[in-house]
Amino acid sequence: MKKNILIVGANSDVAQSLARLRAENGHNLWLTGRSLEALEPIVSDLRVRCQVEALPFIYDAESTVPEDLLLALPGLPDEVHVAFGYLGNPNGIDQASEASRIMTVNFTAAVLLMNSLMHSFIQAKKQAVMVGISSVAGDRGRKSNFLYGSAKAGFSAYLDGLRNFGYAHGIHVVTLKPGFIRSKMTAGLPLPGPLTATPQQVAKAIEKAVRKRKGRVYVLPIWQAIMLVIRTIPDFIFKKMNL
Ligand SMILES: NC(=O)c1ccc[n+]([C@@H]2O[C@H](COP(=O)([O-])OP(=O)(O)OC[C@H]3O[C@@H](n4cnc5c(N)ncnc54)[C@H](OP(=O)(O)O)[C@@H]3O)[C@@H](O)[C@H]2O)c1
Known part of the structure; x- marks a missing residue:
């Protein structure tokens, strides 16, 4: 069945790989970004290469009201991917605006958007993913990125809860937990090769999670083991570690 797939934050490297993969499967793509100029070449490429409907929409997590995005869409999508994120200054405690942006983009806006979509799906009795x-x-607060980490912790907990809430309505929710990804977000950072996924690997993990209706997914399985160990390190040791 041909699906209408909404990807929010579609200019992200992961989202672009995902859009390409899903278009190759014959699905239509509704892509949002902060700039139509940045989205145009992406949608044109998908239309020409994959012969699918690819439409661009504006969405900025700091200024777009979710209902305005939903009104702009041609209808309700069958599948939604919230891909936007903002790493920002890892700690940024001396800049209120930076802390606020990290929390807004990675948590508040993502939650408000998914709430709106979930509400619309339930109203329409639509069984979406x-x-x-x-x-x-988000698996454990670390000194090196506790603002981003805590926003993602909140988002993971929200997604897990939303999955339980959506179950009775036939709506499936996936909590995707990548480790390092080689993308614009990590450009210039030293990344450990074997622990770093490509955007293509992340896209494949997402497609598989949707197809197999997985709940919580670590993109590279090794990260599940790593985070299990990290979560069990006692606080009195953890606070002295350089993580
Ligand atoms: N890279 C990693 O190591 C890593 C690891 C774990 C999880 N993740 C998560 O994976 C997802 C995809 O990231 P990525 O690695 O593909 O990085 P990316 O290429 O830098 O993508 C991040 C996207 O977020 C968008 N964005 C930032 N602020 C926004 C705002 N206010 N409103 C709307 N969109 C906004 C950016 O839009 P513009 O294109 O307009 O700048 C960009 O397209 C993110 O949720 C990220 O947190 C990444």
Whole structure:
């Protein structure tokens, strides 16, 4: 069945790989970004290469009201992917605006948007799939990125709860937890090769999670083991570690 797939934050490297993969499967893509100029070449490429409907929409997590995005869409999508995220200044405690942006983009806006979509799906009795890209950074607060990590922790908990809430309505929710990804977000950072996924690997993991109706997914399985160990380190040791 041909689906209408909404990807929010579609200019992200992960989202672009996902859009390409899903278009190759013959699905239509509704892509949002902060700039139509940035989206145009992406949608044109999908239309020409994959002969699918690809439409661009504006969405900025800091200024777009979710209902306005939903009104702009041609209808309700069958599948939604919330891919946007903002790493920002890892700690940024001396800049209220930076802390606020990290929390707004990674948590508040993502939650408000998914709430609106879930509400609309229930009203329309539509059995949709919703995917949120969270992060292993949310599995334990670390001194190196506690703002981003805590926003993602909140988002992971929200997605897990939303999955339980959506179950009775036939709506499936995936909590995706990548470790490191080689993308614009991590450009210039030293990344450990074997622990780093490509955007293509993340896209394949998402497609598989949707197809197999998985709940919580670590993109590279090794990260599940790593985070299990990290979560069990006692606080009195953890606070002295350089993580
Ligand atoms: N990279 C990693 O190591 C890593 C690890 C774990 C989880 N993740 C998560 O994976 C997802 C995809 O990230 P990525 O690695 O593909 O990085 P990316 O290429 O930098 O994508 C991040 C996207 O978020 C968008 N964005 C930022 N602020 C926004 C706002 N206010 N409103 C709307 N969109 C906004 C950016 O839009 P513009 O294109 O307009 O700048 C960009 O397209 C994110 O949720 C990220 O947190 C990444």
